Amino acid sequence: MAFLEVRDLVVAYGAIQAVRGVSFDVEQGQIVSLIGSNGAGKTTTLRTLSGLLRPVSGTISFDGEQIQKQPAHSILSRGMAHSPEGRRLFARMTVEENLRLGAYTRKDEEGIAKDMQRVYDLFPVLGERRGNKAGLFSGGEQQMLAIGRALMSRPKLLMLDEPSMGLSPIMTQLIFDTVKELRSEGTTVLLVEQNALAALGLSDRAYVIDLGRTTLSGTGHELLADPRVQEAYLGEGVGAE
Amino acid sequence: MSTTIDPPVATTAPPVQHTGRFGAVLNAVAPFAKIGMIVGGVLSVLGAFLPWVTFVLNEGAYPERASLNMFVEPFGVSGFRLHITLLGIAAIVIALLTVPAKHRIVRGLGIGVAAVALLNGIWITVEGGGLGAITAADGTIAFGAIVALIGGLVTVLAATSGGLEARPEWEWELPWWVEWILLLVIFALVLLLVAEVLTSGGQGGVVNPYAGVVFLSLLAALSGALSALSASGLLTWVGVVSERHRVFSVVVLLLCALALPFTGAGTEYWMTVASNIGVYAATAIGLNIVVGLAGLLDLGYVAFLGIGAFTAANLSGAAASAVGIHLPFLLVMVISAVVAGIFGAIVGSPTLRVRGDYLAIVTLAFGEIFVRSAQNNIAGLTGGANAIPNIPPVGVGGFQFNDSITIGALRLPSGVMYYVAIVLLVAFVMLVFGNLKNSRLGRAWIAIREDEDAASAMGIRTGPIKILAFLIGAMLAGLAGAFFAHKTAVVAYDSFRFLESVTLLAAVILGGMGTIPGAVLGASILFVLPEKLREFADYRLLLFGLALILIMRFRPQGIIADKHRKAELADDDPEDVAREGPGALPTEVK
Ligand SMILES: Nc1ncnc2c1ncn2[C@@H]1O[C@H](COP(=O)(O)OP(=O)(O)OP(=O)(O)O)[C@@H](O)[C@H]1O
Ligand SMILES: [Mg+2]
Numbered sequence: 001m002a003f004l005e006v007r008d009l010v011v012a013y014g015a016i017q018a019v020r021g022v023s024f025d026v027e028q029g030q031i032v033s034l035i036g037s038n039g040a041g042k043t044t045t046l047r048t049l050s051g052l053l054r055p056v057s058g059t060i061s062f063d064g065e066q067i068q069k070q071p072a073h074s075i076l077s078r079g080m081a082h083s084p085e086g087r088r089l090f091a092r093m094t095v096e097e098n099l100r101l102g103a104y105t106r107k108d109e110e111g112i113a114k115d116m117q118r119v120y121d122l123f124p125v126l127g128e129r130r131g132n133k134a135g136l137f138s139g140g141e142q143q144m145l146a147i148g149r150a151l152m153s154r155p156k157l158l159m160l161d162e163p164s165m166g167l168s169p170i171m172t173q174l175i176f177d178t179v180k181e182l183r184s185e186g187t188t189v190l191l192v193e194q195n196a197l198a199a200l201g202l203s204d205r206a207y208v209i210d211l212g213r214t215t216l217s218g219t220g221h222e223l224l225a226d227p228r229v230q231e232a233y234l235g236e237g238v239g240a241e
Numbered sequence: 242m243s244t245t246i247d248p249p250v251a252t253t254a255p256p257v258q259h260t261g262r263f264g265a266v267l268n269a270v271a272p273f274a275k276i277g278m279i280v281g282g283v284l285s286v287l288g289a290f291l292p293w294v295t296f297v298l299n300e301g302a303y304p305e306r307a308s309l310n311m312f313v314e315p316f317g318v319s320g321f322r323l324h325i326t327l328l329g330i331a332a333i334v335i336a337l338l339t340v341p342a343k344h345r346i347v348r349g350l351g352i353g354v355a356a357v358a359l360l361n362g363i364w365i366t367v368e369g370g371g372l373g374a375i376t377a378a379d380g381t382i383a384f385g386a387i388v389a390l391i392g393g394l395v396t397v398l399a400a401t402s403g404g405l406e407a408r409p410e411w412e413w414e415l416p417w418w419v420e421w422i423l424l425l426v427i428f429a430l431v432l433l434l435v436a437e438v439l440t441s442g443g444q445g446g447v448v449n450p451y452a453g454v455v456f457l458s459l460l461a462a463l464s465g466a467l468s469a470l471s472a473s474g475l476l477t478w479v480g481v482v483s484e485r486h487r488v489f490s491v492v493v494l495l496l497c498a499l500a501l502p503f504t505g506a507g508t509e510y511w512m513t514v515a516s517n518i519g520v521y522a523a524t525a526i527g528l529n530i531v532v533g534l535a536g537l538l539d540l541g542y543v544a545f546l547g548i549g550a551f552t553a554a555n556l557s558g559a560a561a562s563a564v565g566i567h568l569p570f571l572l573v574m575v576i577s578a579v580v581a582g583i584f585g586a587i588v589g590s591p592t593l594r595v596r597g598d599y600l601a602i603v604t605l606a607f608g609e610i611f612v613r614s615a616q617n618n619i620a621g622l623t624g625g626a627n628a629i630p631n632i633p634p635v636g637v638g639g640f641q642f643n644d645s646i647t648i649g650a651l652r653l654p655s656g657v658m659y660y661v662a663i664v665l666l667v668a669f670v671m672l673v674f675g676n677l678k679n680s681r682l683g684r685a686w687i688a689i690r691e692d693e694d695a696a697s698a699m700g701i702r703t704g705p706i707k708i709l710a711f712l713i714g715a716m717l718a719g720l721a722g723a724f725f726a727h728k729t730a731v732v733a734y735d736s737f738r739f740l741e742s743v744t745l746l747a748a749v750i751l752g753g754m755g756t757i758p759g760a761v762l763g764a765s766i767l768f769v770l771p772e773k774l775r776e777f778a779d780y781r782l783l784l785f786g787l788a789l790i791l792i793m794r795f796r797p798q799g800i801i802a803d804k805h806r807k808a809e810l811a812d813d814d815p816e817d818v819a820r821e822g823p824g825a826l827p828t829e830v831k
Contacts, residue, residue, distance in 0.1 A: 052697060076700035088695035090688060101688050104681070105700035153700065 001064065003028040003188060004049075004080075004157060009058035011041075011048050018044040020212035022058075026157070026205075031179060031189045033199040033220065035233055036209035042192040043085045045209070046159050049190075050082035051075040063156065077105050081155035085162050085192075087146040091135030095126050098134050098145055102152030112152070119148035122178060140171035147178065151187075158182065159190045164198060176202055196233040200224045208233070257404030270402035277399025278336035278347050281392050285329030285354045288389025289322040294365055295378040321357050321455075324462035325389050328353045331469070332396050341409040344400045345472035351396030353465010357458055358393055362386030364454045409474040420482050424490055427479060432497040436504035438463070444510055445775040453774035460766070498664045502657045509645075512656035513728075514772055519663030520546075520725045521768045523670045525748045525760040527717030530674060532746065533755035533803070534683060535710035536690025537592060538601040540742055541608020545715040547615065547737030548584050549577040549722020554629040554732040555622055561629045563621040570635045570727065577723035578716040585715025589708040596693070608742055615734035628733030635662070635727045642727070659728050666724055670717050671757050677713070678755075686710055687755075740782070744768070747785055751792055753799030762800055 002025035011019040019041040026032045034042050047053045049060055051072035060068040067075055076082075081102075090098050099119060103112045120127030123144040129137070134145055143163050150158055160179070164172040172195065179189055180202055193199035200206055203220035208229060216223065223229045259267035270277060332350040335343055365374050365386065375386040415423070442455030470476050483490035501507070501515060528542045556576060558567025568576070591603045618625030635642040635658075642658040677683045685706050688696040697703050726732045744767050752763025770784065792799065 050698065052694070071702070072697050073700040073702050076698075082698050084695065084698055088692055088698070090691045090695065092691060093687075097684075101684060101696075101699045101701075104685065104688075149699075 001061070002026060003063060004190070005059075005061045006045075006049070007059045009045065009048060009060065010056040011044050011053055012056050013044075017056075018212060019048070019055075022209060022212070022214050024207045024214055024217065026188060026190055028156075028188050029183065029186060030204040031183050031191060031202055033191045033193055033203040033206040034209055035193055035196045035199060035206060035223075035229075037233070038194070040209045041212040042209055043161055046082060046161050046190070046192055047084075049075075049159065050080060052082075073105060076153055076155075079154075079156035080159065081150040081153045081157070082159045083146045083150040083161065083163065086165070087142050089134040089142055089145055089149070092133055094133055095130045095137075095145060098149050099152050102149035105153055111154070115152055115154060119151055122151075122181070123148060139166050140168070140174070143167060143171075143175055144178075147175070151182075155187065157188045157190060159192075161192045162194060163191070164193060164195045172198060196229070197224075200229075259402070259404075267398075267402040270398060271404075274344065274399050274403030275336055277402070278344075278351075278396055279333050281351060281354075281394075281396030281399055282329045282331075282333035282336065284392030284395060285332065285351075285358075285389050286326050286392075288358065288385050288387070288392050289325040289329065291385035291388055292381070292383035293322070293361070293375065293385035294369070295374055295376070295381045295383045321361050321458040321462065322385075324458070325354050325357055328357075328462065328465055329392065329396075340473070342406040342472050342474065344403040345405045345408070346469045348397055348400035348405065349468035349470075349472050350465055351393050351400055352468060353393070353462055355390055355393030355397060356461035356465060358386050358389035360454065360458050360461055362390060408472060408477065411474050411478040413478065417486070420486060421489060424479075424483055424486060425493060428490075428493045428497045432500055433504060434463075436501060436506040439506050439515065439769065440511055442773055445773040453770075456769070456773040495664070495668055498668075499661060502653050502660060507654060507657075509654040509656050512654055512660045514769065516656065516659045516663045516728055518765050518768050519660070519667050520721045520728070521745065521748065522761045522764040523663070523667050523721040523724075524718045525745050525752075525764040526667075526670045526674050526757060527714040527721070528745050529714075529749050529755065529757075529760045530677065530686070530717070531710050531714040532749055533760070534678060534690065535686040535707060537589075537707060537710060538597070538604070539588075539711075539714075540601050540605040540739070540746070541588070541611065542604070542714070542718065542745055543737045543741040544608045544611035545581045545585060545718035546722040546725065546741075547611060547732075547734070548581045548715075549719030550726040550732045550736075551615065551623050551629070551722075552577040552580045552719070553723035553726040554632050557632045557726065559629055559632045561624055561627070561631065567633075570723075574720055574723040578719040581719025581722065582712045582716035585711040585713075586708050588715075589711025592707040592711070593704045605739075608737075608739060612734055612738055615737070623734060624732075625734070628731050629726075630731045632726055632730045632732065634730070635659075659724075663724060663728075666720065667761070670720070671761075673713075673717065674757055682706065682709065744785065747789055751789065751799060753801035753803060755803035756799070756801045759799050759801040759803075 004026040006025075007023050009019055009022040010017065022041065022045050024032070024034070034045065036042050044053065048055050048068075051067070051070055051074070055068050058068065059066055062075075062078060062080060065078070067078065067080075070078075090101065093101070096116070099116050100112070103115065106112055120130070123141075125141055126145055126148060134142065137145065143165075147158075147160065147163065150160075163175050163179075167175065176198055179191065183189060191199055191203065200220040200223050206218065206220050206223050207214045208216040208223070210232075216226065216229065218226065224234070257271065258264075259271070328350045332347050332354070335347055335350070340346065362375050366372055368374065369378075371378075375383060377383070414420075438456070438459055441459045442452035443449050445452035467476070502512060506512070506515065524543070524546050527545070528539065531537050531539050531542070553573050553576075555562040555564045556566060556568045556573045558565070588604060588607045592600055595603060615623040616625060618627075623629065640658075642662065643655050644658070645655040646653040646657055685696065685701045688699060688701055689703055689707060693703055745764070748763030748767045749760050750763070751759075751767065752761065753759030767785065774780075774784070
């Protein structure tokens with residue numbers, strides 16, 4: 001059984017079914033990407049995985065346990081952290097206060113302090129400006145903080161929703177390098193991206209979500225080479241953004 | 242001058258370039274900033290010494306102490322002409338000196354002069370029945386108000402044109418005992434000032450129609466002086482020093498509060514007023530948990546004060562109470578708090594489903610249900626229109642809390658014990674609030690206020706935690722209610738109407754959301770005003786409305802700002818923006 005196993009997930013907002021049958025596996029220590037066009041249902045899938053939305057049907061099993069009925073806080077304590085789309089930082093709080101909230105479910109002060117230092121080592125700019133308000137940072141710095149905040153719960157699985165959104169190519173590269181570094185340290189990463197080229201390049205495995213369904217899957221390189229993927233997601237638009 | 246609006250010649254370019262709506266005017270005035278501030282100050286002082294009234298305002302403290310015979314009692318603190326003189330002289334002196342943030346300080350002084358002149362000018366005009374009262378009529382002339390107003394405005398304009406500097410940050414560290422003495426002196430001054438403000442203008446009513454304006458005028462002068470002090474960075478420094486000696490400061494402040502009966506405010510009447518302020522201050526702090534920390538709008542909050550008060554009334558042994566038992570006061574307080582807390586949790590439970598405006602409507606409805614039920618004497622518990630009268634005073638042994646106290650030659654008025662009790666109660670409520678705010682729970686509330694979805698992604702159980710805000714807030718109001726019932730001896734439904742809820746909310750917003758001193762200050766101002774402005778009771782709401790609009794326009798973070806809220810709201814002062822930045826997340830780019 002895979003580390004994270006999603007089967008036939010269906011999620012609806014009232015009468016609108018946003019996710020109509022998503023299934024995928026994430027193995028421990030991998031980077032797995034979900035790619036798809038706008039409105040495909042990627043964010044909805046992640047929000048359901050982290051317990052912010054209830055699925056209509058389908059199962060999610062994480063680390064050997066079914067979690068589709070669990071509330072958000074207990075999913076988080078099981079080791080699944082979510083850095084939401086649009087970063088959703090606490091803009092009027094300082095870097096340090098944001099990180100503290102990331103560790104909200106933990107009580108081991110020493111461990112929290114150590115992990116905070118680890119975030120500062122990972123992103124030195126955050127350490128230098130730990131007393132500054134998050135809202136004053138650049139988009140890239142905010143994304144670093146969003147990832148750092150998610151790491152503060154010391155997750156086994158880190159879910160990132162469009163971390164490259166609105167970032168320059170250089171900043172995107174830096175973020176993705178960090179993601180690889182996290183994998184080498186043993187964190188499993190589930191990545192949602194519009195920037196398919198960059199995402200597929202570093203993924204061990206990837207899934208295409210189209211109109212609420214997982215339609216294609218393969219290793220990152222297989223999908224990069226797949227003509228259907230090339231046509232739909234790696235066409236003219238990519239790179240010119 | 243209209244032809245010089247084009248960019249000025251390089252050699253005469255002012256040091257600061259103003260932009261914005263009044264940029265052109267300010268740039269034109271800028272070269273004359275210093276002389277302008279001096280002229281403004283001189284005009285202010287001149288205005289103070291000119292006659293103010295063309296007819297004889299012949300009754301009460303207002304004209305005698307302030308308007309017509311300034312030199313009979315030159316140091317009477319309620320004399321607004323003295324205030325204008327002092328503010329004007331200060332503006333001149335500071336304009337001549339080289340001090341950091343000079344223009345910002347002078348601007349504060351000018352605002353004070355303008356506000357005092359405007360307020361008294363309007364008042365005299367209304368009393369005299371027309372502008373003739375402050376200009377020329379019946380052969381007498383009196384341009385004091387107008388000259389002082391112009392003086393104040395010129396000061397503000399000149400100071401602003403000179404470029405408002407950032408507030409300086411002082412880092413002086415003195416020997417600990419010097420700082421202690423300094424704090425002691427400052428807090429003692431604050432105590433005297435509070436006593437003076439509280440009693441200024443005397444007790445309002447038909448016999449003393451000047452109470453309101455003298456009080457407001459003193460407030461205006463004080464806010465001018467305080468904004469100048471704050472501009473100089475000294476207030477912040479005192480804050481830093483008192484933070485350094487936190488325990489000492491808290492103890493001294495508490496002692497100062499307890500010393501109020503020994504000042505000019507030590508009469509039965511003022512003790513009662515102060516106790517009522519205390520009740521509302523404690524309630525406002527409770528509301529501040531719900532609104533200020535957790536960001537949940539409650540429009541029916543005073544109902545919890547009412548529930549606490551009716552609970553206590555029924556357990557007091559009063560003849561009219563439905564429950565014929567008499568329990569010790571401390572126990573009654575606990576029970577009242579618990580009962581109010583239970584209702585708080587019930588009212589808070591819709592927060593699981595509704596948010597924002599809808600929640601406000603739910604709380605509004607609850608407040609209304611409470612008042613109607615109490616009015617109809619629900620279950621015989623509230624006395625309906627007859628209220629529950631004759632609630633016995635709190636007693637310890639043979640001593641009743643409303644007795645007067647005699648210590649040697651010193652005789653303290655009746656009501657002092659209630660005052661002492663409410664000071665302790667408010668201190669307790671502050672302690673609870675302060676500890677909660679800095680706790681894990683407090684951080685969760687603030688996170689929910691900032692972004693509820695992000696908060697739940699952090700693993701915060703938003704549902705129970707929001708209900709907890711309502712529960713704790715209601716408990717604090719219930720405590721205050723139990724005290725209120727015994728102090729006023731009567732509990733009637735009409736003390737807990739929508740107007741009171743709105744006033745409490747206004748107190749929290751006015752004072753500064755999420756801060757303790759803010760809630761206390763807001764409650765003090767808003768609940769003293771009606772005492773002073775009794776004859777204007779009908780205009781109370783109008784005045785609140787005006788005050789709130791002005792505050793929201795010029796100081797949206799409230800009088801005392803919370804550090805989290807400041808960043809987003811401080812868009813008024815360009816320097817603040819430079820320091821704090823725009824404070825918003827960039828919009829998503831797709
Ligand atoms: N709160 C909501 N209420 C109703 N419909 C929603 C809501 N959120 C999303 N939807 C709809 O659900 C569908 C999937 O949205 P979702 O945000 O999951 O897409 P996405 O794949 O993340 O898209 P993008 O790449 O643009 O972020 C869309 O059609 C969207 O309009
Ligand atoms: Mg999305």
